[in-house]
Amino acid sequence: MLILPAFLFLPLGLVGLLLYFLPTIVAASRHHSSVIGILLLNFFLGWSVIGWIIALVWALSRPPVVVVAAPGYGPGLSYTAAPPAALLCSRCGTPIAPGASFCGRCGAPV
Numbered sequence: 001m002l003i004l005p006a007f008l009f010l011p012l013g014l015v016g017l018l019l020y021f022l023p024t025i026v027a028a029s030r031h032h033s034s035v036i037g038i039l040l041l042n043f044f045l046g047w048s049v050i051g052w053i054i055a056l057v058w059a060l061s062r063p064p065v066v067v068v069a070a071p072g073y074g075p076g077l078s079y080t081a082a083p084p085a086a087l088l089c090s091r092c093g094t095p096i097a098p099g100a101s102f103c104g105r106c107g108a109p110v
């Protein structure tokens with residue numbers, strides 16, 4: 001029988017715990033939409049090797065949720081914030097310059 005020094009039990013237990021919940025950790029880090037289901041499968045069936053493998057495959061199955069950027073603001077372009085939406089005149093529909101209080105075309109108050 002393998003005898004381990006007492007000080008190794010805690011780190012080995014933590015590593016084992018992390019390894020056991022690896023599918024859940026992977027799912028959470030990928031913002032998987034079924035992270036709760038993966039957690040439950042991992043928790044209740046992870047002790048059986050096949051349940052653990054299914055949970056891990058499930059965690060890796062779908063692509064991570066990607067925040068959809070507005071058109072023209074895709075990857076490679078860096079914007080700190082989207083430009084303010086153009087204000088349209090309620091009477092004629094002409095875009096109104098930011099800060100203006102009257103429509104430039106028809107003169108209606110904004």
Ligand SMILES: [Zn+2]
Nearest residue numbers: 089092103106
């Ligand atoms: Zn107008």
